[in-house]
Amino acid sequence: MTLRLSYVAHSEVGLVRKNNQDSGYASPTMLVVADGMGGAAAGDLASAVAIAEVQDADAELRAAAHAEQQEATADGAPGADGSGPEAPVEAADEPIEAAEVTLEPPQMLDVLAGIVERANRRIAELVAADPSLEGMGTTVDAMMFDGTDLALAHIGDSRAYLLRDGVLTRLTHDHSWVQSLIDEGRISLEEAAYHPHRSLLLKVLNGQPSNDPDLSTHRMQVGDRLLLCSDGLCGLVEDDVLGSLLAQSDPATALERLVSEAHAEGGIDNITIIIADLLEAGEDDELPDVMVLGAAGTLDIPEVTAVPPRAPLPPDAEDDGASPPTPLAGEGSPASASTPVRPQASPDEREEERRYALQTPPSARRRVLRFALSVVLALLLLGGAAAGALAWGRTQFYVGAAEETIAIYQGLPDSLGPIALNRVYEVQPTRLADLPLLYQDQVRKTIDTRSLADARRTVAELTEVSEECIRQRQERAEQEQPPEPTPSPTPDPTPDDSPSPTAPPEDGSC
Template identity: 45%
Template sequence: MTLHLRVVAQSVVGLVRKNNQDSGYASPQLLVVADGMGGAAAGDLASAVAIGVIKDLDTPELLAPEQPAPDEPAAATVPAEPVEIETSQEVEQTIIVPLGEQTAEQPATLVQGAVGRNPLLGRLETAIGEANERIADQVAADYTLEGMGTTVTGAIFDGNQLALAHIGDSRAYLLRDGLLEQLSHDHSWVQSLVDDGKITPEEAAYHPHRSLLLKVLNGQPANDPDLTSVPLQAGDRVLFCSDGLSGMVDDHEIAALMAVPDLDQAVTELVEAALAGGGIDNITVVLAEAVAGPAPVENGATENGATETALILGAAAEREIPAAPRRTHFEEGALGVPGAGQDDDLDPGRRSAGPATAARTAVDPQTDDESRYAPRAPAKRRGLRTLLIGLAVLLVTAAGLGAGYAWTRTQYFVGADNTQVAIFQGLPDGIPGLSLSQVYEVQDLPVASLPPYYQAQVISGIEVADLDAARATVEQLKREAARCARPPLSPTPGPTGSPKPIPTPNGSTGSTSPSPTVIGPRVPSASPTSPTPSETTSTPATPQDC
């Protein structure tokens, strides 16, 4: 049975960020979310470039069968029904969240992606590779953009199944018969800890380094996406989102909101839930429902307000992409991107060695062989040369360390200075014996006045893009403190005239003043001095708790 998709999408900045670094694209046959990163290095540009390339797939010819090249054998010469093509390798996803009283796991069956088995996967993978090349072009044209990157989670729908590609920590979910299934697998360091059994998924949700990614599109090679084919049924709902949603709202609530009958209302409530959860990141949501029959064409819309036309979201709709020339072969080698100047069979060390490597590999092979095997004079002053090389290495290392330290002076985060919220210059994590941060501004905001969730965030250090973003974060924290403000307790003199002990939030008593209970990770030893969190283990606080 042929299906079509109803699609609703929305992208918002959130409550803390200055601009939207998310981008998205949604149509009945192409769904994509890209979450840019890089702060001052233009994460919004990276995501806009990626969507700008991938959306060009969305043409009437996208689902047409690929035609063989003139020098390729015709399709008729291939056996009609080879066993290896008819037999699909099937795998089961394990991240399944039952709703209500349902307890039996009923995983949806996925057909493992293989480019030769589904040509749409090949087209999507090629487009993602092209997007990576265009990001590299931007960096080559403006080296201040070095460090920008983006996630990409997207799919092509052919009327029966999704050809899904994924890189980064944006997510794709499938809701079928009341069961939510995560179709993508986060390429993050915290997820690798979960995979190794070192932490639980619940602990991962509050880990201070949950934003550290292992794979993104950043103009560098060897960032291949995961590829999977997902058969759909009538009534299925598919969600693509940035971590502004999945990082703020747990899977059970996401499943319940995806099931809201009206698609527009479902998307609105998903975004509102992420904002209520803190709204500390950009939020992009693309929700689609599989409906039996071909797509209607009247008026470009269907019931529930779902559109049948394309939607461009976030930075991709707002950010102007500067013109950047395509790199030459030499520049490709210099950036570590395989090109004509580098042999793909070279070992990885040489492939990323830089301009000198590219120049060497561009030498004519015959000339290179002659010089390689030509007689050479015996080496002289070998000891002196070794000493000079050693000194050069030390100088380069010292220069690198100096540049690295200077870079930390351009970074800011919000943390705790004794009992007060403060803006720090540098990095929250230090090196044993060496602090990489210093207090920049102490705020008139006690850490103890914050809700427990935000106390934990401040103590672990809230990384921001720049000084303006740090001040905006402080203003948000002040609003949260005001929301949870309580009248102070007045100590009553006892029989001896001394003040009574005041109960602390963790249930113990103190002599004069309360000590806040902080639920969350402890501050590393090299971080600025901060209040000592309670040792009490309990369910992690939510942003709404006071």
């Protein structure tokens, strides 16, 4: 039995964000959700790049099907009524029926992997042309359907679900730090929902090498329902609630209730949802319209020159299609004067960066309290009661930077003129440089803790994050090595503080 997709889709900014950095795409053969990240560093552009590559690949499939139809017509293939040649297809850009896709599941996976690789390469080129885009990235959940089998490519923490016979199954596995802790049995699902590092992604499409997606295939059957969504939905709504809302008989009603539930949970992120039903295909079925959602429907992607390779391949070596590494500062050709440059982001656009903060900033009440306590302490010092005030201050601890390492401080992160109200209590071996850049910034701004034990737990978590980042950067460095040594011009030396090819991006990932 041949099946077809019938889908509804929606993308919105949510209740808190100022712009929509999500993108989506739905056609009779492809379903895709991409959640851009990076805030001021153009997460919307990154997700739009991914969807642009999807559109190009889908158009090539339609053109190939159109060519096959024309060839069959030229060979005198009978028409649908058996009376003569079938009429030529007028336009190659019309959506093709799912049954006309002749690729086998492994070939569909190759198509999806190629889409992800080209999107990653294009992001690297944009960052090389405009360094202000450094740190942008996107998740990708991409499905391709041939009438029987579904191919799926996944990278990041957007999710794909299958609802079959009333049972909801997650088809993807989050590439996040918190998910790795769940896998190791170190935290529960309930703890994960409130973990301070729940938005740290271990894999994301950001122009760096070695960002291969998870690939899988699934046999579909009549009555199946698919859900693709960004974490503006699945990051706020539990799976059991998702399953009950998705089970509504009318997909449009299910979509509306899922959006309402995301709003009820705060609507703190962009929300993108695609729901697709698997129906029996008929000859007279009307194909659904192609839909382009979110940032991909509004942004123009700048044209840039391809990134030059770091080292030439040997003459007998074939290009393996690997994404080029982002060049070091000063390497490669500078962007031309005609290359569009993204304007400086407004403060509102930087709200996305809060998604990757180590923890939420202190509440207004706590800031007021800390200021009041500092004032009281000053008065006590001036009034001769310094001993008691300092004794209270010694019960307070926070995490901060001690030169290039992490340290636990005793006291308050304030001073009275030349008098510091704190002292270094413990210096830890974890280096700031081994953390993602946004984590480094949080440590330098200091992290409030409730006690010495709490401060040590925070340091332990930071150490685990740094170890994971070190491992990933070492893997990237190994993959950046050329296939074999070849003579090449010696590059100009760069200052010691130039970023290394494995430097962490600014989006909170490693």
